[in-house]
Amino acid sequence: MKIQEINIPGKLTRKESVLRHSFLEQVDTIPGGEKIKSCIQCGTCSGSCPLSYAMDVMPRELIALFRAGDIESILRSRTIWICASCYTCQTRCPSSIKVTDIIYALKRIAMERRIYAKKFPVHSLSDSFIKSIYRFGRLNEPRLMILYFMRTGILKAFSFIPLGLKMMRKGRLELRVSKVKGIDGLRKIMKKAEKLDIPFEKEKLPFMPEAVGYKSVS
Amino acid sequence: MNYNYYPGCSLQSAHKGYDKSCRAVFNSLGCDLIEIEDWNCCGATIYMSINEVTALAVASRNLALAEKTKRDLVTPCSSCFTILNKANRFIQNSIEVRDKVNSCLAEGGLNYNGTVRVRHPLDVLINDVGIEIIRLQIKIPLEELKIANYYGCQIVRPEKGFDDREDPTTMENLFEAAGASNVYFPYKLRCCGGMLMTTFEEAALKLSKEILECAIENGADCIVTTCPLCQMNLEAYQNEIHNKYKTKVGIPILFFTQVLGAALGLSNEELGIDSNFYRCKKLVEIKNKKSYTAQTVHSVI
Numbered sequence: 001m002k003i004q005e006i007n008i009p010g011k012l013t014r015k016e017s018v019l020r021h022s023f024l025e026q027v028d029t030i031p032g033g034e035k036i037k038s039c040i041q042c043g044t045c046s047g048s049c050p051l052s053y054a055m056d057v058m059p060r061e062l063i064a065l066f067r068a069g070d071i072e073s074i075l076r077s078r079t080i081w082i083c084a085s086c087y088t089c090q091t092r093c094p095s096s097i098k099v100t101d102i103i104y105a106l107k108r109i110a111m112e113r114r115i116y117a118k119k120f121p122v123h124s125l126s127d128s129f130i131k132s133i134y135r136f137g138r139l140n141e142p143r144l145m146i147l148y149f150m151r152t153g154i155l156k157a158f159s160f161i162p163l164g165l166k167m168m169r170k171g172r173l174e175l176r177v178s179k180v181k182g183i184d185g186l187r188k189i190m191k192k193a194e195k196l197d198i199p200f201e202k203e204k205l206p207f208m209p210e211a212v213g214y215k216s217v218s
Numbered sequence: 219m220n221y222n223y224y225p226g227c228s229l230q231s232a233h234k235g236y237d238k239s240c241r242a243v244f245n246s247l248g249c250d251l252i253e254i255e256d257w258n259c260c261g262a263t264i265y266m267s268i269n270e271v272t273a274l275a276v277a278s279r280n281l282a283l284a285e286k287t288k289r290d291l292v293t294p295c296s297s298c299f300t301i302l303n304k305a306n307r308f309i310q311n312s313i314e315v316r317d318k319v320n321s322c323l324a325e326g327g328l329n330y331n332g333t334v335r336v337r338h339p340l341d342v343l344i345n346d347v348g349i350e351i352i353r354l355q356i357k358i359p360l361e362e363l364k365i366a367n368y369y370g371c372q373i374v375r376p377e378k379g380f381d382d383r384e385d386p387t388t389m390e391n392l393f394e395a396a397g398a399s400n401v402y403f404p405y406k407l408r409c410c411g412g413m414l415m416t417t418f419e420e421a422a423l424k425l426s427k428e429i430l431e432c433a434i435e436n437g438a439d440c441i442v443t444t445c446p447l448c449q450m451n452l453e454a455y456q457n458e459i460h461n462k463y464k465t466k467v468g469i470p471i472l473f474f475t476q477v478l479g480a481a482l483g484l485s486n487e488e489l490g491i492d493s494n495f496y497r498c499k500k501l502v503e504i505k506n507k508k509s510y511t512a513q514t515v516h517s518v519i
C-alpha cells in the first residue's frame with residue numbers, strides 16, 4: 001500500500017488535521033477510548049485477527065498510522081471494511097485498547113467524508129440497510145439483498161438464486177415486512193438523531209500544525 | 219419468571235426455528251417470554267458504523283419500551299444482544315450520551331433511564347432457571363450425541379458478561395446436563411465471517427470452512443450455535459465450501475434451543491427443526507429410541 005505523503009515531519013496537512021480532529025472526537029465517545037494512546041505495538045491484535053491475512057493494513061499498523069498522523073491512509077485501506085467486528089483483538093489487547101470500536105469510528109468517518117477503499121462495497125450495504133429501516137422500522141433480509149445487488153451489480157444476484165429457492169422450500173424466505181406501528185415516532189427519533197451528529201467541515205477549523213508521533217502520546 | 223422478549227428481525231424471517239424453539243424451551247421450563255410491543259430493528263452492527271447517535275437512538279427505543287414493564291430483556295440473536303447491550307452500556311456510562319439519546323427519544327414520546335438489563339437466553343437458563351432444575355426436566359437424555367458448541371463472536375465479547383471471553387463453557391454445562399457429550403472444539407469463538415458473506419465472500423468462505431472442518435475432524439454429530447448469522451453462514455454455504463475447497467461437509471447446524479428442546483421432549487414441530495437444511499440423524503435416532511421409554515416412564519409416574 002502506498003503511504004500518503006506527509007510533507008513535514010511533525011506537522012499535519014490541513015486535511016489530515018481535520019480528520020484527526022474528527023477521529024479524536026469520535027474516539028472520545030467510546031468508553032475507554034482514550035486508551036488508544038497506550039498502545040505498546042505488541043501485535044497481539046494483528047496476530048489474533050482471523051482476517052488479518054486479507055488486510056492491507058494490519059490492526060497494529062492501523063494504530064501506528066494514527067500515531068504517525070496518517071489517518072487518510074487508514075481510511076483508504078481495505079482493512080476497516082474487511083474487519084468483521086469479531087472483537088478478538090479488543091478482548092486480547094494487553095493495553096485494553098478498544099480496537100474494534102476504533103475501527104467502527106473509522107468506518108463512520110470514512111462514510112461521512114466519502115473516503116473509501118477502491119472497489120469495496122460495504123458502504124452500499126449500509127446505505128441499503130438504512131433505507132430499509134427508515135421505511136419499515138424493521139429489516140427484511142431478502143429485500144435488503146435485492147437493494148444491495150441493485151447497487152453493486154445485478155449479476156452477482158444470480159448466484160444467490162439457488163440458495164433463495166432452497167430457503168423458500170424450507171419456509172425461510174419471508175418477503176413480507178412487518179412494519180412497526182409506531183413508525184412515525186421512530187422516524188422522528190431518527191431525524192432528530194441525525195441532526196445531533198454534526199459533520200465536522202461545517203465548523204471552521206483554524207489551521208494548526210499539530211504534534212504527532214510520540215509527542216501526541218504524551 | 220417473566221421476561222421481555224426481543225426476537226429481532228432475522229428471527230422473524232430466515233430463522234423462525236430459533237424463535238419457535240426459544241419460546242418453546244422457556245415455556246416448558248416455566249418461564250414466560252413476553253414479546254415487546256411494537257419493537258423495531260436494533261440497527262444491527264452495521265448501523266454502528268454509520269452514525270453513532272442514530273444507532274444509539276434506534277436501539278434504545280426498544281430499551282425504552284422494555285423499561286416500562288420493569289422486566290429483564292431477553293434476546294436470542296447475538297447481533298441484537300451485542301447492540302442492545304452496547305447501547306445500554308453507553309447510556310449508563312455517560313450522562314451526556316443519555317441526555318442526547320433521550321432528546322431524540324422524546325420526539326417519539328419515549329424516555330429511557332438506563333435500568334433495563336439485557337440478557338441472553340443462555341445466561342437466563344443457567345443463572346435464573348438453574349442447571350439442576352433443567353437436569354430434572356430432561357425427558358430424553360441425549361446420550362451418544364456428540365456436540366461441537368459454537369458460540370460465535372458476539373455473545374461473550376467484548377465486555378465481560380455471563381461467561382469467559384476466551385473459553386466459555388455455559389453451553390457445555392447445559393448439554394452435559396442434557397446427557398450429551400461435548401467434543402474438543404477450539405474454534406468455539408472463531409469468527410464465521412459474519413456480514414462478509416455478502417461483501418467479501420472469499421474470506422467468509424474460508425473462515426466458515428475452518429470452523430466446519432474443525433468440528434468434523436473432532437467427530438461432532440452437529441454444531442450447535444447461538445447466532446442466526448453464524449447458523450446461516452455455516453449451513454447455507456456448505457455446497458460452495460465443498461466446491462471451492464473439496465473438504466468434507468454435510469454437518470447439521472442447530473440452534474442450542476433446538477437441541478435442548480429435543481432433550482426436554484418437545485416435538486420437531488415445536489422446535490422448527492424441519493426448517494434446517496440438514497437433519498441431524500443422530501438426534502432423530504435418539505428421539506425415536508427414547509420416546510417409547512419416556513412414554514412408559516411418564517405413564518408410571
Ligand code: SF4
Binds near residue numbers: 040043060
Ligand atoms: S494488541 Fe493492543 S497494545 Fe498490542 S499492538 Fe494491538 S492495539 Fe497495540
Ligand code: SF4
Binds near residue numbers: 052083086088100
Ligand atoms: S474485530 Fe476486526 S480487526 Fe479485530 S480481530 Fe476481529 S476482524 Fe480483526
